[in-house]
Amino acid sequence: MMRIVIIEDNKTLARGLSHRLKDIGHAVDLLHDGSDGDSFLADEGADLVILDINLPGKDGLEVLKNLRGRGDNTPVLLLTARGETKDRVTGLDLGADDYLVKPFEAEELEARVRALARRRNTDGGAPIKVGKLQFDRGARRLFRDGAAMELPRRELAVLECLIDRRGQLVPKRTLADHVYGLGTEIEEKVIEIYISRLRKRLEGHGLKIRTARGLGYYFEEEE
Amino acid sequence: MMRIVIIEDNKTLARGLSHRLKDIGHAVDLLHDGSDGDSFLADEGADLVILDINLPGKDGLEVLKNLRGRGDNTPVLLLTARGETKDRVTGLDLGADDYLVKPFEAEELEARVRALARRRNTDGGAPIKVGKLQFDRGARRLFRDGAAMELPRRELAVLECLIDRRGQLVPKRTLADHVYGLGTEIEEKVIEIYISRLRKRLEGHGLKIRTARGLGYYFEEEE
């Protein structure tokens, strides 16, 4: 599962992509305007950006430039219209990871997304910002201003799961499955213990784990 | 992106690899014969060579020997059939950087390619500084202020693996695979012994091997 941001002004195409990607289990945010996309990425971040070049508000290449300018290495998949060869090359030079020429097959897109997802899982890609912390997925390590924070295995697993789904409500069941593996008949009460321990540990690091009674947990960045 | 040369006579396999690697953005050249491969490498060079051992024309090991004989340090990933243990060892002695035992998962291959790519990006052949020591990855030798430190084979292998992934959490399994080769059913307990020996040896050289219980080990520079 990845958090994918699609920035594409053709709404039919955008909705089609979104639908397809949600189908295969990703969380998708949709923006139709370059400036909106830019600020969304700056605020929320993502695991993968699908970025059109021709956009109202702010050009896709500019969005990309800003992103990289912020030191953000999130993989970017460019969408270009046929003939925009020059833009595509510029895009790759600006640090895009891949591109697709419109029109393309949904299959083709999915293959690219998979390739980028795979890369993320093993290489880590960009560390994810949460509050004042950074989490490196590949290394499975947590940092604060470059200094490592160690956490025990189970706490790490819970945190990892919450980070993967930041911005979403995560049921205790999901957390338990992530920590112990699917199908393990584990008391969900144990998760509460780890939530408690994590809260204590995360204190003062600019993020809170909030409870939604009867539903699950979710992150909230503070300050 | 890397320029990858695949020398592999099984055309189905070779095409599969090529396709996969192009998918993730590399430029691939395909050769099916040892002599062809040899001269191609001599003429064109590459960023990475994926080399089968059993080849028509000229044996893969010979291709490798010639390559290194020309003073060429291009990373080489060997492909070996199950059971060719001796060849594999010879290959590593001849200066191969890694190997895969057939049949392997495409995922696995991609991970290795990425690892070698990363290595290329960070090293460039220069010795790596860790704490007060320098590690020459090509020569597989360790120095302190220009003076060589000799370590036994196994300890060196563990250290090498940790250096490759410095800053990352390295599971014992990964270390075991690196030291003994993939799939060897070796007790992970042995790794603990080598960690212990390495710690003693590295004492006072400005770096520590830290334990993350249940997760693995990682380096930490001190002072």
Add this chain to the structure above:
DNA sequence: CGTGTGTTGAAAGCTTGCTGAAAGCTTGGA
């Protein structure tokens, strides 16, 4: 050949600190 030096990994006992059950407390909602 024999001797010495060095490496290897199994075994065993020790240390550490993670884990999750239990129990009692707090909170939010009806």
Add this chain to the structure above:
DNA sequence: TCCAAGCTTTCAGCAAGCTTTCAACACACG
């Protein structure tokens, strides 16, 4: 107010890791 859901601390048990010892082996050298 009451109850269910969630929170938090405590603690015994234990799994994971550490370290030393030792026998087997490998190799260099006389």
